[in-house]
Amino acid sequence: MTLPPLNTLRVFEAAARHGSFVRAAQELHVTHGAVSRQIRQLEVSLGVALFERRNRAVFLTPAGEQLHAAATDAFAILTDSIDRIARRATSSALVVSCEPTLAMRWLIPRLSRFQARHPAIQVHLFAAGGPIDFARTGADVALRRDDFAWPAHVHAAPICDEWIGPVHAPQADIAVRRRLLHTATRPDAWQAWWRASGMVRPRGRLPEARYEHFYLSLQAALAGQGTAIASKLMAGDDLKDGRLIAPEGFRRDGSGYYLLADAPIADDSAAGAWLAWLREETAVTLAD
Secondary structure (H helix, E strand, O other): OOOOOHHHHHHHHHHHHHOOHHHHHHHHOOOHHHHHHHHHHHHHHHOOOOEEEEOOEEEEOHHHHHHHHHHHHHHHHHHHHHHHHHHHHHOOEEEEEEOHHHHHHHHHHHHHHHHHHOOOOEEEEEEOOOOOOHHHHOOOEEEEEOOOOOOOOOEEEEEEEEEEEEEEOOOOOHHHHOOEEEEOOOOOHHHHHHHHHOOOOOOOOOOEEEEOOHHHHHHHHHOOOOEEEEEHHHHHHHHHOOOOEOOOOOEEEEEEEEEEEOOOOOOOOHHHHHHHHHHHHHHHHHHO
16 A cells, blocks of 8 residues: 555644644644545545544544554654754764774874864764664764674775784783783684684683773783783874884784764765775874
């Protein structure tokens, strides 16, 4: 069955919400008779009564209640989508969601370079990881590593490969270097390194420490508490400044970083400028 005319549904939703044809007419700036005709047209097209008319009052039938619930949800979704589209069309701000460790240790120190190149684009950054609900969060784009599956309707633009390697403070002695630092957010980091490097896990029981987040294990390595598996992106500044060393180098672990969006990213858009800049900056970091 084809959908009835949208205007009849709009009139029906107003009448059902108010419980009155008169008040619906006042809201829509039409006559009471026009509302009655639209409702009657909708009832004829559906082949079912939507209202009971009693003593100049109207009451929803069970079919009317069902349609009212669906119409309310549908118009709410339409209103929200139109509002978000209108805000994006009139705003120069780009709302970016980024994984917390990447945001703190790599992105934020470089944001001023993007602002200098694109002064008309204001970046609003918030830290979050994993799946992204663009409608709920209001994010335009999300910077993520592909360690989870995103829905088929999400557009994913590749940025760079992930390179990992063990890092520790330069002053760490052999006992400290043998202490493996693990993180709950990347529980298989050491296994990924051993696979990527072709190395075998050392025999015997090694001392270990576990941390909740990836950035905490990196901070522990900086503090001389052991050896952590680091992303070259996130440890790049500390390596360059000599606060960390990576004696085994870095290897690709098979994952990568992507810019996610709920629509294709146009080259001439704010998101397109952001994507091009991310690709350029990550290439510089990984080449150092």
